[in-house]
Amino acid sequence: MSGPNEESTQLSLLIFGDLLDSIIVDVASESHRIAKLGLDPKLEEEEEESHPSVASVIFDCMNCGRSIAAGRFAPHSEKCMGKGRKAR
Numbered sequence: 527m528s529g530p531n532e533e534s535t536q537l538s539l540l541i542f543g544d545l546l547d548s549i550i551v552d553v554a555s556e557s558h559r560i561a562k563l564g565l566d567p568k569l570e571e572e573e574e575e576s577h578p579s580v581a582s583v584i585f586d587c588m589n590c591g592r593s594i595a596a597g598r599f600a601p602h603s604e605k606c607m608g609k610g611r612k613a614r
């Protein structure tokens with residue numbers, strides 16, 4: 527006695543797996559992009575010099591006291607604190 531339940535379970539598993547796949551790819555490429563930004567200090571400094579007024583939200587870095595645009599705050603603080611701890 528094989529009812530229709532088994533079939534629909536397999537189908538939803540397939541759909542779920544597909545969905546999960548695309549989510550994982552999304553997250554992976556996003557974190558790859560962030561890692562790239564964080565690991566490229568030259569790019570960050572260049573942008574700070576040439577476009578000082580582009581960003582709308584500014585944070586003060588609690589480590590070095592500089593004003594950092596919201597979009598660059600995470601990679602900056604990571605880099606800045608890593609360096610600050612070693613230097614001081």
Ligand SMILES: [Zn+2]
Nearest residue numbers: 587589590606
């Ligand atoms: Zn800093």
